[in-house]
Amino acid sequence: MSGPKKQESVPSHMTTGHRSKGPVPGLAVIVMAAGLGKRMQSKQAKVLQPIAGRAMVLYSVELGLRVASIRMVVVVGHQADRVGQVIKEATAGNNGHRPVSIVEQQELLGTGHAVLQTRPLFTGSGGVFPEHFLILNGDTPLLQEATIRQLLLVHQTEHAAVTILTAQLDDASGYGRVVREPSSGNRVLRIVEDGDADANEKLICEINVGTYVVDGSFLFSALDQLQPRNVQREYYLTDIVQAAVQQGRPVAAVLLDDPNEGLGVNTRRQLAEAELAVRREIRYRWMDAGVRMIDPPSTWIDAGVTIGKDTVLYPNVMLEGRTTIGEDCIVRSGTRITDCVVGNGVEILDHCVFRESHIEDGSTLGPFTHLRPHVTVRKGAKIGNFVEAKKTDLGEGSKANHLSYLGDAKIGKGVNIGAGTITCNYDGVRKAETVIGDSVFIGSDTQLIAPVTVGAGSVIAAGTTVTENVPDDSLVISRLQQVTRPGWAAKRRAMLESPQESRPKQSVKTGRNKVHRKKSR
Ligand code: UD1
Ligand code: CA
Numbered sequence: 001m002s003g004p005k006k007q008e009s010v011p012s013h014m015t016t017g018h019r020s021k022g023p024v025p026g027l028a029v030i031v032m033a034a035g036l037g038k039r040m041q042s043k044q045a046k047v048l049q050p051i052a053g054r055a056m057v058l059y060s061v062e063l064g065l066r067v068a069s070i071r072m073v074v075v076v077g078h079q080a081d082r083v084g085q086v087i088k089e090a091t092a093g094n095n096g097h098r099p100v101s102i103v104e105q106q107e108l109l110g111t112g113h114a115v116l117q118t119r120p121l122f123t124g125s126g127g128v129f130p131e132h133f134l135i136l137n138g139d140t141p142l143l144q145e146a147t148i149r150q151l152l153l154v155h156q157t158e159h160a161a162v163t164i165l166t167a168q169l170d171d172a173s174g175y176g177r178v179v180r181e182p183s184s185g186n187r188v189l190r191i192v193e194d195g196d197a198d199a200n201e202k203l204i205c206e207i208n209v210g211t212y213v214v215d216g217s218f219l220f221s222a223l224d225q226l227q228p229r230n231v232q233r234e235y236y237l238t239d240i241v242q243a244a245v246q247q248g249r250p251v252a253a254v255l256l257d258d259p260n261e262g263l264g265v266n267t268r269r270q271l272a273e274a275e276l277a278v279r280r281e282i283r284y285r286w287m288d289a290g291v292r293m294i295d296p297p298s299t300w301i302d303a304g305v306t307i308g309k310d311t312v313l314y315p316n317v318m319l320e321g322r323t324t325i326g327e328d329c330i331v332r333s334g335t336r337i338t339d340c341v342v343g344n345g346v347e348i349l350d351h352c353v354f355r356e357s358h359i360e361d362g363s364t365l366g367p368f369t370h371l372r373p374h375v376t377v378r379k380g381a382k383i384g385n386f387v388e389a390k391k392t393d394l395g396e397g398s399k400a401n402h403l404s405y406l407g408d409a410k411i412g413k414g415v416n417i418g419a420g421t422i423t424c425n426y427d428g429v430r431k432a433e434t435v436i437g438d439s440v441f442i443g444s445d446t447q448l449i450a451p452v453t454v455g456a457g458s459v460i461a462a463g464t465t466v467t468e469n470v471p472d473d474s475l476v477i478s479r480l481q482q483v484t485r486p487g488w489a490a491k492r493r494a495m496l497e498s499p500q501e502s503r504p505k506q507s508v509k510t511g512r513n514k515v516h517r518k519k520s521r
Helices: 055-069 080-091 111-117 117-124 145-157 217-225 239-246 268-288 488-497
Strands: 027-033 071-076 098-103 131-138 161-168 177-181 187-192 206-215 252-257 316-321 337-339 351-356 369-371 373-377 382-395 401-412 422-425 434-436 447-449 452-454
Touching: 027 111, 055 080, 055 131, 055 145, 055 268, 071 117, 080 098, 111 217, 117 217, 131 145, 145 161, 145 206, 145 401, 161 239, 187 239, 187 252, 187 268, 206 217, 217 239, 239 252, 239 351, 268 369, 268 422, 447 452
Parallel strands: 027 071, 027 131, 071 098, 161 252, 316 337, 337 351, 351 369, 369 382, 373 382, 382 401, 401 422, 401 434, 422 447, 434 452
Antiparallel strands: 131 206, 161 206, 177 187, 177 206
């Protein structure tokens, strides 16, 4: 269908500089997030499904917070406590924004019913009643702030009772369709839901995005009149459009230039589509900020991540959660970093997994390093292949280059941890700490039986099991004395190679008198 091309859009000179930033006076925002999300086939409420590591509903909430001046309300219902908690956590201490109010919709009787639940918040004593309401679905994560501002502007210039956002889709199935009247300049008459649409209406390709601006004096009186006369027996918010038309009040519509922006996420397929689009935007943003990505499509960056200039990300890198990466870092392929702070000039080689750890400037990690929560790698330190660390502080310039387990350890500056070193931090019941002073040398294959302290400057000989505290500047060695038997191996070979019949009955003699002991130290 060839629909109207933004026929109610505003000339660009009116949009530029017109409230392109900050809260819009007289505006309250309502986000609907109570729905079950049946089509998602998930145990988790739909609005909590993550997109680029952030719950879907937070995209609507954060967008709303950028424009709301009076109040920001989220309607919760299905898994109300969890949804409310996620929103509270994400918006706590939200730099100067309005606090978010949470309202519960006890029975899920439709989007109109959801919005109606917010009325007590606005009609209570003391508050200023909003001039306009912006109402957002909790499942349209690709919506842009500029679009919202344009919608608000059109609403005001048209003196509309309701202004809706629409999009032209090739496949409009599942969405509410915008029914227009061709005989009267294509004005909007009503929105018909997919399930209620007749065969002709189903052919309409202009859809309702689920983003509305409603006149303050109109909203609740219109909601009061809603009737659940439809297939789903729900109170549809979308019916306020027809109500406005019937009352002879103007209805405006803004058509999206890019229909993808109006994606409503109901299914797993749509969730994957949204993820793709959000992640691409995130990558563009960081590339514009000076981050180099060798293969952008395979580079996964969550919404809450920040990255410094001239940092290079190789293919198949995943940066998750609230990770911060400094400038001039290199992150090689196959590495996943979650909720970490990484300083400047850090080199991270291939196939590392880091969580909730702090990596200071100039350090080198990987390949194949595993940092579990609460590891601090101090300036210029090195952690190499097949090293696992947990709750460990590795001091400035210290090195653990190969095959080690460092758990519950406090390691000083300039320490060398030899290959195969293990902090034995768990006795089956309790965890205990290992403390290693500055400039200690730990030889290869050392076990440190915690709790234990190794004093600064000490040397632990390879293969030692350290069970007692070590004073500063000591040597510790614990080994069985070596046994060497010259010629033993050659004799054994000769025996094994000799013909069956000539073999002696007994195996190689291991007479004590033939043992040559190394001089003990
Ligand atoms: C809705 C619109 C449809 C539009 C589509 C755009 C209605 C009746 N239909 O349909 O015209 O094309 O969005 O994506 O509004 N919710 C509640 N309480 C409820 C029901 C839903 O809070 O009782 C919330 C949901 O959590 C969701 C939003 O409202 O965030 C939309 O609900 P959903 O069921 O996804 O509506 P659609 O069928 O997609
Ligand atoms: Ca939807």
